Amino acid sequence: MSFFPFFEWAQNTGVGMAIRxxxxxxPLVDIVHLFGLALxxxxxxxxxxxxxxxxxxxxxxxxVAKVASPWFWRGLTISVLSGALLFLANAIKxxxxxxxYLKMALLGAGITFQATVHRRLALAGSEGAAQxxxxxxxxxxxxxxxxxxxxxELY
Amino acid sequence: xxxxxxxxxxxxxxxAIRESTWWFPxxxxxxxxxxxxxxxxILYMDLRLLERGFRRVRVDELGSQLLxxxxxxxxVLLVSGILLVLSEAVMLERNAAFRIxxxxxxxxxLNVLLFHRGVYRSARNWDSVPRRAKVTAWISIVCWAGxxxxxxxxxxxx
Numbered sequence: 001m002s003f004f005p006f007f008e009w010a011q012n013t014g015v016g017m018a019i020r021x022x023x024x025x026x027p028l029v030d031i032v033h034l035f036g037l038a039l040x041x042x043x044x045x046x047x048x049x050x051x052x053x054x055x056x057x058x059x060x061x062x063x064v065a066k067v068a069s070p071w072f073w074r075g076l077t078i079s080v081l082s083g084a085l086l087f088l089a090n091a092i093k094x095x096x097x098x099x100x101y102l103k104m105a106l107l108g109a110g111i112t113f114q115a116t117v118h119r120r121l122a123l124a125g126s127e128g129a130a131q132x133x134x135x136x137x138x139x140x141x142x143x144x145x146x147x148x149x150x151x152x153e154l155y
Numbered sequence: 156x157x158x159x160x161x162x163x164x165x166x167x168x169x170x171a172i173r174e175s176t177w178w179f180p181x182x183x184x185x186x187x188x189x190x191x192x193x194x195x196x197i198l199y200m201d202l203r204l205l206e207r208g209f210r211r212v213r214v215d216e217l218g219s220q221l222l223x224x225x226x227x228x229x230x231v232l233l234v235s236g237i238l239l240v241l242s243e244a245v246m247l248e249r250n251a252a253f254r255i256x257x258x259x260x261x262x263x264x265l266n267v268l269l270f271h272r273g274v275y276r277s278a279r280n281w282d283s284v285p286r287r288a289k290v291t292a293w294i295s296i297v298c299w300a301g302x303x304x305x306x307x308x309x310x311x312x313x
Contacts, residue, residue, distance in 0.1 A: 027311045031304045034190075038303065042195015045224070056220045059212060067199065067208040146191070150184045 007095040016088035026089060033082040037146060039075025043068040044114075044142045047122060051135035061131065065122045076111070099151040106148060110141040160248035163241050172242035179242060186235040190306075192228030194299045196221055204284050204292035214288075215278040252308040259305065263298035266291055 010016060019025045049055035050064040087094060094100040121134045163169055172178040202208035203217050240247055247253040270291045 023311075027308055031307045034303050034307055035300065038191050038194045038299075039198070040195075041191035042198050045192060045195055046199055046221075049224070055224070056212065056217070058216070059209075063211070067202070071198070143188070146187055147184060150180060150187070154180050 004095060007091040010088050010091035013088050015085065016091065019085060019089035026086075029082050029085045029089075033079055033086060036075045036077075036079030036082060039071050040079060041075075041142055041146075043072035043075060044138055047072070048135040048139045051122060051131045053127065053132070060125055061127070062123045062125055065119075069119075069122075072114070094152075097152050097155050099148050099155055103145060103148045103152060106141060106145050110138075110145065113141065114138065156248055157245070160244035163244040166241060168238070169241035169244065172238060179239075182235045182239050182242075185231055186239065186306075189228045189231030189233075189235060190303065193225050193232055194228075194303065196225045196228065197295060197299060200225070201292040201295050204288045206284055213279070214281060214284065215275075218275070218278065247309070250309055250312055252305045252312040255305040256302055256309075259298050259301045263295065263302070266294045266298065 019029060046055065047061075047065055047068040050057075050059070050061050056064060118134045118138050121131050124131070164173070172182065199208060200218060200221055203210070203212070203214055209217055270288070274285050274287045274291070
């Protein structure tokens with residue numbers, strides 16, 4: 001079963017074509033995407049460093065999560081929405097780019113992990129090996145995404 | 156300025172980076188990671204100064220915990236940025252987005268300097284955040300957003 005028709009459809013949407021043919025729309029969407037990334041990574045760094053006990057040990061992890069988590073999800077929303085626009089503008093290039101699929105897989109894994117295991121452990125209030133493990137996994141996952149995204153550009 | 160730019164580009168280091176397949180993208184990636192660390196963390200200091208986060212933590216305690224990470228991110232930004240400039244100095248010298256970045260860097264640097272030498276020194280004793288510190292926070296947010304936007308605009312401005 002070929003998914004190519006979907007990518008072809010995406011590339012030819014009005015939105016996709018508008019972004020691709022505009023001088024300033026693409027950089028603007030890209031900039032918004034970067035803002036989202038800064039929010040996501042900053043939030044995940046702050047929360048995970050707390051779970052690794054190297055940041056603000058005086059505050060319980062749930063307190064740090066209360067500040068950082070909303071910014072994480074706001075940033076992620078911004079990144080996903082702007083990312084969808086970038087996809088529409090470049091769908092066919094994404095179709096034939098192996099790192100693109102890797103990035104999507106990492107994104108799916110990251111969101112799922114963050115919303116389930118990580119969230120539960122962050123809010124648990126305990127300071128165990130599980131928290132440290134979750135913190136490391138989360139950092140690695142979210143760091144891998146921009147690295148792979150760069151690889152897409154280079155491919 | 157153009158002669159300085161030409162000289163910088165012609166250095167061994169600048170030439171090596173520009174002619175390499177990998178160095179330029181790797182520096183770009185490091186620059187991006189440095190940005191997410193520096194900008195991502197400074198947000199929480201600015202939020203605290205605007206009393207919108209970590210209100211139960213004293214400002215100077217948050218600062219002592221958070222700012223080392225911000226500085227580490229900034230260090231990566233600075234080193235990778237200098238190397239990127241070395242490799243593309245001529246193009247950057249006439250690039251309006253890059254010039255805006257330099258201006259914003261100067262403003263941000265001045266903002267930090269005045270903050271740390273001024274109102275932040277009494278942070279231990281604050282009952283609430285002084286207005287001057289809130290102004291610092293807003294300038295910081297605007298500068299970082301501007302730096303990210305201007306940086307991303309560089310290849311498009313030519």
